[in-house]
Amino acid sequence: MIPRLWRSWVTWCGREEDLRPQTWVRILVPLTILLDQANVLRLGLLPWFVVPWSAGGLSSSQDPMYVMGHVMPAEVAGYVTWTLMIVSLLLVLFGIANRPACLIAVLSYAQLGHLHPGGDRAIDRILRMVLLIWMFSDAGSGRPTARMGKAWPADFIRFLLVIIYLAAGIGKVAKQPGWLTMVEPPVLYRVVTDPMAAHMDAVALEPWFPVLHFFGLCTIALELSAPLLLTRFAPWWALCGAGMHIGIFLTMDLGMFSWGMLALYPLLFAPWIVGRRHADGAR
Numbered sequence: 133m134i135p136r137l138w139r140s141w142v143t144w145c146g147r148e149e150d151l152r153p154q155t156w157v158r159i160l161v162p163l164t165i166l167l168d169q170a171n172v173l174r175l176g177l178l179p180w181f182v183v184p185w186s187a188g189g190l191s192s193s194q195d196p197m198y199v200m201g202h203v204m205p206a207e208v209a210g211y212v213t214w215t216l217m218i219v220s221l222l223l224v225l226f227g228i229a230n231r232p233a234c235l236i237a238v239l240s241y242a243q244l245g246h247l248h249p250g251g252d253r254a255i256d257r258i259l260r261m262v263l264l265i266w267m268f269s270d271a272g273s274g275r276p277t278a279r280m281g282k283a284w285p286a287d288f289i290r291f292l293l294v295i296i297y298l299a300a301g302i303g304k305v306a307k308q309p310g311w312l313t314m315v316e317p318p319v320l321y322r323v324v325t326d327p328m329a330a331h332m333d334a335v336a337l338e339p340w341f342p343v344l345h346f347f348g349l350c351t352i353a354l355e356l357s358a359p360l361l362l363t364r365f366a367p368w369w370a371l372c373g374a375g376m377h378i379g380i381f382l383t384m385d386l387g388m389f390s391w392g393m394l395a396l397y398p399l400l401f402a403p404w405i406v407g408r409r410h411a412d413g414a415r
Contacts, residue, residue: 149283150406153398154271157289158230160395161262162221162237168388169218181248182210191248198246210247216240224263230272234263255392258296262289262396278406286399290366293396294358297373301355311352317341320348324383332383351376361400370400 172178183189187207194201200209217240223233241260245252265288266272270281304311310319321344325334337344354376360369374397381390398405 145284145287147283148280149286149402151269151271151279151281152276153402153405154266154269154281154286155274155276156398156405157262157286157396158227158266158269158271159225159276160398161259161266161392162225164388164391164395165241165259166218166221166225167391169214171387178214181251182214182244183207184210184247189248191250193249195246195249198243200243201247210244213240213243213247217244224266224272227273227275230269231267234267234272238264238267253387253389255387255389258292259392259395261292265289286402289396289399290361293400294361297355297358297361301352301358304352304355311348314345318344318348320344320351326384329386330384347379364403366400367402367404370397373397373400 172181177190180188180190184194184201184206185192189210200213203209204212216236220233220237220240223229224237238260241256241263245256245260265285268282269285271285304319308319317338318341321334321337321341324330324332324344325337350372354369354372357369360366374394377390377394380386
């Protein structure tokens with residue numbers, strides 16, 4: 133029994149698929165991070181972001197795992213780390229030396245998180261995890277053209293997306309049951325009018341409470357139905373998920389969150405990207 137299950141698992145992990153969706157993710161993930169860092173430069177925040185508090189930085193504490201500050205002067209360690217991240221992400225973007233570039237990108241990206249723990253967002257951690265997995269993808273070079281390669285990295289990311297969305301839905305319902313009721317004001321109203329994270333006008337939205345109730349229920353239904361990502365209905369679920377993330381982008385100020393998540397969606401739209409015949413054949 134166990135040997136047969138093991139052989140089935142090995143066969144499943146060893147199967148191949150069209151690499152176009154994986155290649156698009158390899159391009160979009162570093163591009164999203166680079167554009168986010170370009171915004172940091174545009175706002176003039178880099179000098180305060182990459183140095184510790186003692187040198188005039190934003191973060192009053194550093195994680196003990198921030199080792200770059202111990203191997204070189206604190207005033208330059210952050211700049212070196214940031215430069216390593218940018219260069220390695222550019223290499224990943226253009227498909228050059230993918231495995232070492234992904235490894236350096238993950239390590240330097242994580243070091244910046246240890247330097248500024250308060251600024252290390254959930255989306256940063258998600259995209260680092262994707263880059264780590266992409267070290268083992270066969271889509272580490274070339275353009276998104278039709279060629280075959282290992283399917284398991286894409287399977288792994290889809291499984292992680294199920295966990296992420298399910299955890300978000302369960303967390304919402306557990307902490308704020310008002311998502312599932314007609315309580316006034318709707319929970320979604322409070323979310324999209326939060327002055328620290330959103331930019332919608334609270335007064336202007338008051339007549340739209342029924343609509344916000346509806347979209348709040350849709351959000352919970354979408355997140356709790358995330359296991360559909362492991363079925364043939366994944367592209368249809370992804371259409372709704374893309375709509376949700378575009379809505380988040382339009383109503384809230386969450387940095388690159390929406391675009392970082394959407395950068396992974398080529399894996400969900402894979403049957404439509406490669407054509408159903410090719411997708412079925414890869415299975």
